[in-house]
Structure formats: structure tokens, C-alpha cells
Amino acid sequence: MSDLSPDKPSHNEDDYFAREEIEAKRKLALQQSQEMAVQQRESLKQLHFMKCPKCGMDLQTLKQGNVELESCFNCHGVWLDAGELEQVIKQHGHEGSGKVMSAVLNLFKRTPSSP
Known part of the structure; x- marks a missing residue:
């Protein structure tokens, strides 16, 4: 009698289905x-x-012209998103970084009514 009877799948079919199951599980894991x-x-x-x-600490958003600066009132740090420094420089002219830094620092100056 032959090993390949209609009731029993061949060894190749078992391998195929095993590989398919492994591939499906690999895709699911990925x-x-x-x-x-x-x-x-x-x-x-x-x-x-x-x-x-x-x-x-939480950052606060402050408007400086068309630019929104993220500022920390605890440590007085100022953060800019990509391209925002160039926008601040354009708004305050190309005379140098002194005006830009002055404009940024003015955001943190305390007014007489500030605590």
C-alpha cells in the first residue's frame, strides 16, 4: 500500500501549513x-x-510678533521650534543678535505690579 492515501495529507502539505502558520504568527508579532x-x-x-x-515644570506659550515661544517661568528657559529663531530675527531686523536677545529677555522683565 502507498504512503499517499487520500485520507492522509502528504509530508509536503504538513510543511506548507506549518510554514503558513509560522508566517501568520510572525506577521501578528510584528x-x-x-x-x-x-x-x-x-x-x-x-x-x-x-x-x-x-x-x-510646565512651559507657557508667549507670542513674540508672529512667533510663539515656549517659556518656563520657573528657570526662565526659552525654547523655539524649528525656524522660529529666523522669524524672530526677521521681525527685529538684521542689525545683530542684540536686538533679538533684548526682545526675548524683555518677555521676562518683571513689571512693578509683578510679584
């Missing part, structure tokens, strides 16, 4: 890994978003 990475990035963003990188 998908789960990618979803976990997205979730981790999102949780890190929520943890650090609008927090001062120097002291960890």
Missing part, C-alpha cells in the same frame, strides 16, 4: 510590536509635552 512602539511614543509625548527640558 504588527503587535509596531502598535506597542506607537503607544510608547504617544505615552512619552504625553509625559513630556510642554514640559521644560531643564527643570520639568
